[in-house]
Amino acid sequence: xxxxxxxxxxxxxxxxxxxxxxxxxxxxxxxxxxxxxxxxxxxxxxxxxxxxxxxxxxxxxxxxxxxxxxxxxxxxxxxxxxxxxxxxxxxxxxxxxxxxxxxxxxxxxxxxxxxxxxxxxxxxxxxxxxxxxxxxxxxxxxxxxxxxxxxxxxxxxxxxxxxxxxxxxxxxxxxxxxxxxxxxxxxxxxxxxxxxxxxxxxxxxxxxxxxxxxxxxxxxxxxxxxxxxxxxxxxxxxxxxxxxxxxxxxxxxxxxxxxxxxxxxxxxxxxxxxxxxxxxxxxxxxxxxxxxxxxxxxxxxxxxxxxxxxxxxxxxxxxxxxxxxxxxxxxx
Numbered sequence: 001x002x003x004x005x006x007x008x009x010x011x012x013x014x015x016x017x018x019x020x021x022x023x024x025x026x027x028x029x030x031x032x033x034x035x036x037x038x039x040x041x042x043x044x045x046x047x048x049x050x051x052x053x054x055x056x057x058x059x060x061x062x063x064x065x066x067x068x069x070x071x072x073x074x075x076x077x078x079x080x081x082x083x084x085x086x087x088x089x090x091x092x093x094x095x096x097x098x099x100x101x102x103x104x105x106x107x108x109x110x111x112x113x114x115x116x117x118x119x120x121x122x123x124x125x126x127x128x129x130x131x132x133x134x135x136x137x138x139x140x141x142x143x144x145x146x147x148x149x150x151x152x153x154x155x156x157x158x159x160x161x162x163x164x165x166x167x168x169x170x171x172x173x174x175x176x177x178x179x180x181x182x183x184x185x186x187x188x189x190x191x192x193x194x195x196x197x198x199x200x201x202x203x204x205x206x207x208x209x210x211x212x213x214x215x216x217x218x219x220x221x222x223x224x225x226x227x228x229x230x231x232x233x234x235x236x237x238x239x240x241x242x243x244x245x246x247x248x249x250x251x252x253x254x255x256x257x258x259x260x261x262x263x264x265x266x267x268x269x270x271x272x273x274x275x276x277x278x279x280x281x282x283x284x285x286x287x288x289x290x291x292x293x294x295x296x297x298x299x300x301x302x303x304x305x306x307x308x309x310x311x312x313x314x315x316x317x318x319x320x321x322x323x324x325x326x327x328x329x330x331x332x
Contacts, residue, residue, distance in 0.1 A: 032059065032069075035107055042246065042264050054100025072118045077101060085125055095124035110170045110242030121293070135262040136271040137163075146212075148255035155248055157216035158228055158240070162268035164209040165189070166276075166290050169245045169265055175227035177220075187213075191291060201291050273301050278309070 032055060039048035059069060061080055080101070084094045102119035109117055137145070142163055149156040161167045167175075174192035179199055181188050187210050190199035205213065220229070226239030235241075240248075249265035273290050281289075287298040 031108060031111070031113070032056070032104075035104055038107060038243075038246075041250070043261060047261075050096060051100045051103060054097040055104045057097060058101050058104075070115070072105075074118045074120075074122055077119045077122045081122060081125065091125040098122065098124050106170075107242070110173065112173075112241060135260060135267055136274050137258065137263060137267050141256065141258050141263075142268075142271060144256040145252055145258065148252045153212070153216040153219050154228060155252060157212045158245070158248070159252070159268060160209040160212035161189070161203075161205075162265075163272055164206050165203040166269045166272035167191070167203065168269060169242045172228060172245060173239050173242055175239075177222070177224055177227050179227065201288075203289060203291075273298075274305060277301055277305055 035055065036048070036052050039051055042048075043051070058080060061083070062068060062072065062076070065076070067076060077098070081094060081098055084097060085091075098119065102117065102122075105115070105117035105119055108115055145159055145163075146156055149159065158172055161172065161175075162169075171191050175189065179190040179192075181190065181202075183202075183204075187205045188202045189205060190202045192199050216228075220227075225237070228240045230236055230238050230240055230244060232244070246265055253263070269290075273286060276286050276289060283295070283298055283302060286301070287295055290298060290301075292298045
């Protein structure tokens with residue numbers, strides 16, 4: 001739907017493609033090569049190669065079943081997982097291949113293809129849980145990132161929503177000016193979540209995010225349409241795509257002097273969740289902010305932090321240690 005004035009246009013909403021409708025979606029098969037390029041830009045060589053191998057393995061498995069990447073149901077992904085388990089592969093290996101499938105379809109959604117992620121709710125095998133591979137940013141890195149934006153109010157507002165409200169790139173791409181609202185005296189933003197046709201949850205904007213967003217809105221104006229618009233000649237006025245957001249991130253990351261292959265644009269969301277937990281956020285409140293479908297996903301963040309910040313090992317005392325942990329027992 002096009003809006004009048006300033007050339008702003010709504011981005012297409014993501015529709016769920018029914019099983020057997022491969023002809024409607026020519027993209028996924030051809031997108032594998034483009035996904036390989038994305039992996040090479042976002043991950044280290046080893047991780048990129050692993051994820052690419054995983055989706056190619058899934059593609060071959062589908063071909064043997066007479067299916068294609070464009071027409072996959074959750075039951076197919078579960079069958080793929082179960083066959084890998086039956087082959088005697090380790091749970092962690094099965095989880096890795098399953099993660100490849102899940103992230104491939106998540107990327108397709110970010111790229112704007114009208115397809116649902118069939119692996120979203122498919123659990124990995126027991127014993128296959130892995131820690132988050134994307135590192136969080138330090139507090140100084142977040143501040144340097146904002147500084148690297150200079151006078152660019154749009155980029156600062158984008159990063160503010162990710163760093164303070166844990167938005168995903170796809171949620172930034174789908175955000176619309178009409179999604180802003182006020183509830184109980186607080187500014188909120190309704191979110192179009194993964195696989196959703198309409199806004200189904202909201203985030204509350206803390207003061208820093210509200211300030212950065214206000215600066216962008218004063219520049220953007222009140223014309224209906226995408227909250228964050230592209231400035232490129234080819235699609236000026238369209239909503240920012242996932243590819244554009246990653247390009248913006250890489251440029252600002254470099255200017256901010258942030259290094260590390262594990263620090264990607266998703267690290268901003270990861271940083272928001274862990275910062276809320278460190279500040280004493282209750283699990284249910286953090287789940288609402290992060291919009292995790294499964295409470296287990298939220299608890300996973302608490303588990304990872306507790307292992308390093310509040311490890312049970314530090315509680316062990318044998319009566320001869322000082323406060324610094326120095327052994328005071330004689331003869332040791």
